[in-house]
Amino acid sequence: MRALATAFFVLFVVAVTWPGYVPFNRIAPSVLGLPLSFAWPAIWVVLGCVVLFFLDRSETRAEDREEDG
Amino acid sequence: MEQWQVIVAVFAVYLAVTLGIGLAAGRRASNSVTGYVAGDREFGLLVMYFVTGASVFSAFAFLGGPGWAYSRGAAGFYILSYGVLGMAPWYFMGPKTARLGRRFGYVTQAQLLVGRFPSRFLSVLVAALTVLAFIPYVTLQMRGAGIVIEAVTDGHISLAAGAALAYGIVIIYVLSAGVAAVGWTNTFQGIFMLAIAWTLGIYLPFKLYGGVGPMFEQIAEARPELLRAPGLTAAGDPWSWGGYSSAILVSAVGLQMWPHLFMKAFTAKDDRTLRRTVVLFPTFQLFLIPVFLIGFAGVLFPDTPPEPDFILPFLILRTDLPALVVGLFCAGALSASMSTGDALLHASASVAVEDGIRPFATGLNDHQQRLLMRGLVVVVGAIAYVFAITRAESLVVLLLTAYGIIAQLAPPIVAALYWRRATTAGAIAGLLAGSATALFFYFNASLRPFDVHEGVLGLLVHVPVLVLVSLLTPAQSDVHSGVFVSGQAQATKPDAGGSATHA
Numbered sequence: 001m002r003a004l005a006t007a008f009f010v011l012f013v014v015a016v017t018w019p020g021y022v023p024f025n026r027i028a029p030s031v032l033g034l035p036l037s038f039a040w041p042a043i044w045v046v047l048g049c050v051v052l053f054f055l056d057r058s059e060t061r062a063e064d065r066e067e068d069g
Numbered sequence: 070m071e072q073w074q075v076i077v078a079v080f081a082v083y084l085a086v087t088l089g090i091g092l093a094a095g096r097r098a099s100n101s102v103t104g105y106v107a108g109d110r111e112f113g114l115l116v117m118y119f120v121t122g123a124s125v126f127s128a129f130a131f132l133g134g135p136g137w138a139y140s141r142g143a144a145g146f147y148i149l150s151y152g153v154l155g156m157a158p159w160y161f162m163g164p165k166t167a168r169l170g171r172r173f174g175y176v177t178q179a180q181l182l183v184g185r186f187p188s189r190f191l192s193v194l195v196a197a198l199t200v201l202a203f204i205p206y207v208t209l210q211m212r213g214a215g216i217v218i219e220a221v222t223d224g225h226i227s228l229a230a231g232a233a234l235a236y237g238i239v240i241i242y243v244l245s246a247g248v249a250a251v252g253w254t255n256t257f258q259g260i261f262m263l264a265i266a267w268t269l270g271i272y273l274p275f276k277l278y279g280g281v282g283p284m285f286e287q288i289a290e291a292r293p294e295l296l297r298a299p300g301l302t303a304a305g306d307p308w309s310w311g312g313y314s315s316a317i318l319v320s321a322v323g324l325q326m327w328p329h330l331f332m333k334a335f336t337a338k339d340d341r342t343l344r345r346t347v348v349l350f351p352t353f354q355l356f357l358i359p360v361f362l363i364g365f366a367g368v369l370f371p372d373t374p375p376e377p378d379f380i381l382p383f384l385i386l387r388t389d390l391p392a393l394v395v396g397l398f399c400a401g402a403l404s405a406s407m408s409t410g411d412a413l414l415h416a417s418a419s420v421a422v423e424d425g426i427r428p429f430a431t432g433l434n435d436h437q438q439r440l441l442m443r444g445l446v447v448v449v450g451a452i453a454y455v456f457a458i459t460r461a462e463s464l465v466v467l468l469l470t471a472y473g474i475i476a477q478l479a480p481p482i483v484a485a486l487y488w489r490r491a492t493t494a495g496a497i498a499g500l501l502a503g504s505a506t507a508l509f510f511y512f513n514a515s516l517r518p519f520d521v522h523e524g525v526l527g528l529l530v531h532v533p534v535l536v537l538v539s540l541l542t543p544a545q546s547d548v549h550s551g552v553f554v555s556g557q558a559q560a561t562k563p564d565a566g567g568s569a570t571h572a
Contacts, residue, residue, distance in 0.1 A: 002161070009157050013321075016150040017314035025143075025298045027289045033282035034358075035289065035296045037143055041150045042358055048153035049351040052160065056348045060341065
């Protein structure tokens with residue numbers, strides 16, 4: 001899970017900088033009213049939230065199991 | 070009563086409430102240095118969350134963010150991108166740092182570094198770099214406070230007088246109560262800021278353009294260059310990808326190195342609280358979306374503010390909102406500045422005394438240290454104030470400059486926690502080489518390859534120097550480096566935090 005999360009964040013870096021950002025750096029289509037160039041980094045931030053949430057849930061559960069057992 | 074007078078009255082009530090919360094918190098904190106610096110290590114999740122969020126989001130986000138979206142368009146999206154990237158590594162490093170802090174009683178990051186790399190010179194070097202990085206950061210907050218006050222009082226109170234007033238209050242509660250005050254006032258201010266950003270970010274596009282979608286359609290028609298990364302420079306020319314990408318990198322690397330954030334690892338109640346703060350942090354990041362919407366709402370507005378950073382107060386004063394509401398909105402922006410400014414002043418004084426002075430003056434008692442810290446709060450505040458009223462830099466540029474310096478603390482911290490072979494000589498050589506490189510390119514901006522940020526260029530020199538010098542000098546003992554890298558028990562050093570079970 002830690003390795004997966006790390007891989008995700010490496011991908012995140014590539015996606016929001018040059019050159020990973022370039023293909024998505026367009027005004028159309030709009031996402032919820034935002035131009036794609038604005039929505040793109042916002043989508044990665046939301047994904048970042050989700051990944052961190054699941055990472056923490058899996059680690060917390062693993063800890064609880066250790067304490068119980 | 071005129072509109073600006075009503076707004077000033079709202080401000081006065083707001084500032085009084087903030088001061089009251091700060092002073093009330095101070096009475097409950099213990100009177101020791103640990104109490105002043107680390108808040109007695111007992112912050113729960115709610116307070117930790119808002120302390121972190123409110124101290125990251127400041128006048129920089131609240132005024133600088135809209136200022137950049139307004140004047141430089143998509144260039145501002147870098148701010149949206151780096152926060153989560155900067156915070157994520159903390160999920161792993163934070164608990165590790167916290168365990169070492171509890172065990173050896175560390176309250177600053179230089180103490181952690183010197184624990185691994187014993188050297189008083191290193192301690193002073195870190196303290197000096199930290200205070201140097203804090204000055205543009207505090208300057209930014211003061212300018213922010215001054216901008217809000219000047220704008221809402223319609224120039225009746227100038228930027229200089231407004232900054233002095235707001236920071237007078239900040240200094241009073243930082244002096245009297247330390248980090249406990251910072252925690253409780255930030256909780257209050259954090260909640261306030263979040264509510265206001267979303268309300269305003271949705272309201273303004275609807276009010277001025279009939280919605281978020283229609284607003285961007287009109288901007289795409291009139292100023293399409295604003296909507297494509299990397300946006301524009303301050304002069305209105307296209308910005309470079311090198312500049313945009315390296316702004317994200319340097320900010321992501323530097324984010325957790327800010328002592329006021331790093332030291333949160335030493336104030337958290339337990340590891341779970343600390344990790345949860347990291348998980349919840351991106352929700353604060355999303356608050357930049359309405360912040361940019363506010364800035365974009367100004368793009369096609371017929372009037373122009375005196376400086377781009379004035380755009381937020383400028384716009385809401387020109388809507389027909391009631392004075393009470395405008396007053397509350399502006400108090401939110403002011404609180405963004407103050408809630409970060411207090412943490413910055415507190416952290417810079419703590420670092421200067423703990424790491425810069427105490428290693429050489431071991432005879433200082435608790436009382437003298439607290440006095441020294443209070444003196445330094447005033448000194449740092451005064452220096453920043455001079456810059457705030459004399460240098461009209463954009464708020465975002467001030468923070469980017471600070472990041473170039475603070476990011477240099479990342480390689481030695483990572484090496485201390487993860488690399489057994491790192492040595493004291495390596496850490497010092499890397500820090501000196503990296504900082505010198507960053508400073509050189511700061512003053513010779515035209516020589517920067519691909520317009521890459523000076524902080525990233527500094528890191529490109531820093532890391533190889535750290536690695537090479539470490540490999541060329543004798544390794545530390547396995548027992549010593551093992552304590553930091555893998556957290557094993559060490560027989561010779563007394564256990565300061567009573568948490569040997571974590572080993």
